[in-house]
Amino acid sequence: GAVVSQHPSRVICKSGTSVKIECRSLDFQATTMFWYRQFPKQSLMLMATSNEGSKATYEQGVEKDKFLINHASLTLSTLTVTSAHPEDSSFYICSAKQGAGDTQYFGPGTRLTVL
């Protein structure tokens, strides 16, 4: 139980284009999903918290107009990196919280490379 998937697992795009990453909870309903970014040999940095049916809450320093988050259903949240630049290249990981529990279950991550 508590399986989270992400798609795509890897994406390479040209500078200036937009990329959408999907995060799905496969066997549970997730009222809250989280988006993290992880640079090589560094820990996870929370970007934003996504609640189903409401606007995402972004961490300080994260541009909400650049990283668009949509949590359209209890099993799907999307992160769109708009006008991507090479410095946006990173490992993006989502997680989901199951019901009222505190534990976050993580997806396998998406490796974004912007050329």
Next chain:
Amino acid sequence: EDQVTQSPEALRLQEGESSSLNCSYTVSGLRGLFWYRQDPGKGPEFLFTLYSAGEEKEKERLKATLTKKESFLHITAPKPEDSATYLCAVQMFRDNYGQNFVFGPGTRLSVLP
């Protein structure tokens, strides 16, 4: 300022050589402490949640303990497949849930056969 640190940064063990990883935290109001395992290029895998000082959790060769200032992840007789980065994360009591979950930098464990 809320802070989570982990030590050592990296640890190399021989197969069967038991050891402990440390997670120290300075936070205002601990709600819970989480241990995750992360393999290269993958998302973290949930291991344990600890909520109060004195609590212990076990799973196979791993045992997690919690005090008021730190948590230990004990690895007994490790095997090469235990090699991974072990992350701890601290959840604090906050009004805004999204701002109260902080990860430590991780400990990279290598177990040699």
